[in-house]
Amino acid sequence: MFERLREDIQGVFHRDPAARNAFEVLTCYPGMHAIWIHRLSSALWGMGWKWLARLVSNFGRWLTGIEIHPGAKVGRRFFIDHGMGIVIGETAEIGNDVTLYQGVTLGGTSWNKGKRHPTLEDGVVVGAGAKVLGPFTVGAGAKVGSNAVVTKAVPAGATVVGIPGRIIVKSDDEQEAKRKAMAEKLGFDAYGVSEDMPDPVARAIGQLLDHLQAVDGRLEGMCGALKDLGSPYCAKDLPELREEDFACVKGKDETPAN
Numbered sequence: 001m002f003e004r005l006r007e008d009i010q011g012v013f014h015r016d017p018a019a020r021n022a023f024e025v026l027t028c029y030p031g032m033h034a035i036w037i038h039r040l041s042s043a044l045w046g047m048g049w050k051w052l053a054r055l056v057s058n059f060g061r062w063l064t065g066i067e068i069h070p071g072a073k074v075g076r077r078f079f080i081d082h083g084m085g086i087v088i089g090e091t092a093e094i095g096n097d098v099t100l101y102q103g104v105t106l107g108g109t110s111w112n113k114g115k116r117h118p119t120l121e122d123g124v125v126v127g128a129g130a131k132v133l134g135p136f137t138v139g140a141g142a143k144v145g146s147n148a149v150v151t152k153a154v155p156a157g158a159t160v161v162g163i164p165g166r167i168i169v170k171s172d173d174e175q176e177a178k179r180k181a182m183a184e185k186l187g188f189d190a191y192g193v194s195e196d197m198p199d200p201v202a203r204a205i206g207q208l209l210d211h212l213q214a215v216d217g218r219l220e221g222m223c224g225a226l227k228d229l230g231s232p233y234c235a236k237d238l239p240e241l242r243e244e245d246f247a248c249v250k251g252k253d254e255t256p257a258n
């Protein structure tokens, strides 16, 4: 028991730079109190003392603002920072070294009995105010951004943000690099839009520019071949695109005076 306690306190030091000493953690961290009360309620639940387990769990909620159903399975070094407004449902499963911030819900979306709450694998971090809803798995090491609403499985190591939760794709893929090169060539960022933005017009323009880039490459190849054959056809450069040419698409306020 003391070994687990020591482990819990160490876990806080690793994840909260504000923690100063063990006594402070023991006395001033409602997240810790909630976990210890949950261990008791969970043991009672396992022994079949269901009502007593719910009562103890409710006492924990009253004391800390953190509601953990006694049926929820919680791993080691679980850390709840700040607490308040946290709800963890009956069939939720939480691995080792998981961190939750205030206002997180690990909830269900159906009233059917059986598995209806999420499983968080080892090392998952769920940001303040996020809702993770449904009987799916959030893979090891994944991060859920604050205020995200996640209703689908999250692969290990991924970061999910927004409503509905979408995985952040770090923009270092080949296509994105090509787009950046194209933007530089044009002299400004005509895309001005990331891959996951919902604006259909912006996406359509993005697709057109992708196509333009492909055609551009093809033309350059053909010009090279014609030059090799001695044709002067490609002697002239294409007219340069200037930012002013696109001024009318920048917004009403910026429409050039005529």
Ligand SMILES: CC(C)(COP(=O)(O)OP(=O)(O)OC[C@H]1O[C@@H](n2cnc3c(N)ncnc32)[C@H](O)[C@@H]1OP(=O)(O)O)[C@@H](O)C(=O)NCCC(=O)NCCS
Residues within 6 Å of the ligand: 082, 101, 126, 127, 128, 129, 143, 144, 145, 146, 147, 148, 159, 160, 161, 162, 168, 194
């Ligand atoms: C989601 C999170 C883990 C991302 O961290 P990260 O991997 O370092 O990602 P970055 O900060 O580089 O952000 C990547 C992109 O996601 C966006 N983003 C980050 N967090 C976001 C969130 N919660 N909601 C929406 N978008 C978010 C960033 O603006 C950035 O967008 P861009 O690429 O268009 O500029 C982090 O932002 C987060 O929300 N952590 C929770 C922390 C918390 O709740 N703390 C409470 C302390 S009391």
